[in-house]
Amino acid sequence: MRRNEPEQPAPKPAQSWRETSNQNTAFPSESQSENLGGTQSNRYQNPPQYRKSQSQQLPQYRSSSAPKNNPEEQQQRPYMNNMGAENPSGFVDHFRVPNAQESSYRDSYLNPTYTFETYIEGDCNRLARSASIAIARRPGETAFNPLVVYGGVGLGKTHLAQAVGNEVKRNDPSKFVLYVTSEQFTTQFIEALRNNNVQQFTNYYLQVDVLIVDDIQFLAKKEKTQENFFHIFNRLHQNGKQIIMTTDRPPRSLEGLTDRLLSRFKWGLTADIQKPDFETRIAIVKQKLMSEGVNVPDDVVEYLSYNIDSNIRELEGTLVSLLANASLMQKEIDLDMAKNALLNIVRNTEKEITIDFIQQIVSEYFGISVEELKSKTRKKDIAQARQIAMYFSKEYTKEPLKTIGNQFGGRDHSTVVHASKAVTKRTASDSLYNRILEELLDQMNIKSKG
Numbered sequence: 001m002r003r004n005e006p007e008q009p010a011p012k013p014a015q016s017w018r019e020t021s022n023q024n025t026a027f028p029s030e031s032q033s034e035n036l037g038g039t040q041s042n043r044y045q046n047p048p049q050y051r052k053s054q055s056q057q058l059p060q061y062r063s064s065s066a067p068k069n070n071p072e073e074q075q076q077r078p079y080m081n082n083m084g085a086e087n088p089s090g091f092v093d094h095f096r097v098p099n100a101q102e103s104s105y106r107d108s109y110l111n112p113t114y115t116f117e118t119y120i121e122g123d124c125n126r127l128a129r130s131a132s133i134a135i136a137r138r139p140g141e142t143a144f145n146p147l148v149v150y151g152g153v154g155l156g157k158t159h160l161a162q163a164v165g166n167e168v169k170r171n172d173p174s175k176f177v178l179y180v181t182s183e184q185f186t187t188q189f190i191e192a193l194r195n196n197n198v199q200q201f202t203n204y205y206l207q208v209d210v211l212i213v214d215d216i217q218f219l220a221k222k223e224k225t226q227e228n229f230f231h232i233f234n235r236l237h238q239n240g241k242q243i244i245m246t247t248d249r250p251p252r253s254l255e256g257l258t259d260r261l262l263s264r265f266k267w268g269l270t271a272d273i274q275k276p277d278f279e280t281r282i283a284i285v286k287q288k289l290m291s292e293g294v295n296v297p298d299d300v301v302e303y304l305s306y307n308i309d310s311n312i313r314e315l316e317g318t319l320v321s322l323l324a325n326a327s328l329m330q331k332e333i334d335l336d337m338a339k340n341a342l343l344n345i346v347r348n349t350e351k352e353i354t355i356d357f358i359q360q361i362v363s364e365y366f367g368i369s370v371e372e373l374k375s376k377t378r379k380k381d382i383a384q385a386r387q388i389a390m391y392f393s394k395e396y397t398k399e400p401l402k403t404i405g406n407q408f409g410g411r412d413h414s415t416v417v418h419a420s421k422a423v424t425k426r427t428a429s430d431s432l433y434n435r436i437l438e439e440l441l442d443q444m445n446i447k448s449k450g
């Protein structure tokens, strides 16, 4: 048993690795601290959990809300706060800087499932992935130091960065790899400041061979934390140690980070991760299903991959909820079930409306296929449905007219304008038509502008 470990009562296991990080009562409140900011509210964090206890037959599926680190590992960890003091709240803040007697404490805080083997390559991530593989082979020795990976929410930045860490550890277990979010770094630093322990904090970081800092945008405006990070960064870099950072936007758009820190990012490589295309999404879903030993019909996989196109975490979350429903209802997963699950997800999240989504809903409503909607046919019912879908795309997406035209079978932007005008004109005199539009808006969970 480690020093300071409370004996009773047994603490509640962390519900979520991210949730726990700021719950320790020993932490300063937000007002005391530098603005900790960085809420995760825009994340799809709480899809239904797929619990084994519901049925012993259930396949295990790691949900998107699962901790980014290994949960078992966390639960075995001593219940201490960052700096080793007793944690009266009973929550686990597993990440801590060891004290002087524990210099051999070198946990990496990596999720062991985040490896290159489980990371699907696509056009969306090719450069970032290749650079990461090169780094994993020769950490600190390539030109990619630091590596800054940026991209939208839930697109695999953490997975890729941790894959490097896992690979480095696999090749050489003696290497000290450390994964930390910038929020944790900030919290620890504030704690160190408060306890007059900044030197110990800094020394701990200076031992690291591969430092992975996730979501560095949350360092914005935290000047003292940035200063300390800058110092650690320089020392590690000078000593040939590898630094990997992730962020949700390109470094040039990182407001609130000091110029001298930003200039350091240019020393290495900045690589982006884009939204994956349809085929890559399918490959990711299939890979997840395979790794969990679960079988889902191809049409369901395609349907989900087609409709959830902007966030892999959301895609995984929908899959988890589908698996949970299927097992609760003791039914095989089929397309209808997938459609329902998707409707619920769409209703429960502030989903960005896409042209694909509008086409899907409109074609379903009129009982035609998306292909027909995009086709050249002038059949009256299809042409009318197409006009409506174009109108919605113009009114409720941010896409330019040219893109909308393109997505409707390569039509000209003037066709989109014409379709929209025709729809607007008809709404002025046709109440039944208006009702149809309202029903469609309702299905898409969009509030009418009119």
Ligand SMILES: Nc1ncnc2c1ncn2[C@@H]1O[C@H](COP(=O)(O)OP(=O)(O)OP(=O)(O)O)[C@@H](O)[C@H]1O
Pocket: 043, 064, 118, 119, 120, 121, 125, 151, 152, 153, 154, 155, 156, 157, 158, 159, 160, 215, 248, 284, 287, 312, 313, 316
């Ligand atoms: N190319 C990929 N292959 C396999 N799985 C992927 C891929 N991209 C993303 N994922 C999965 O999607 C989920 C979300 O990925 P991750 O947490 O790495 O995203 P992120 O970009 O770090 O998100 P955030 O911006 O919220 O920090 C993870 O379960 C991850 O395994």
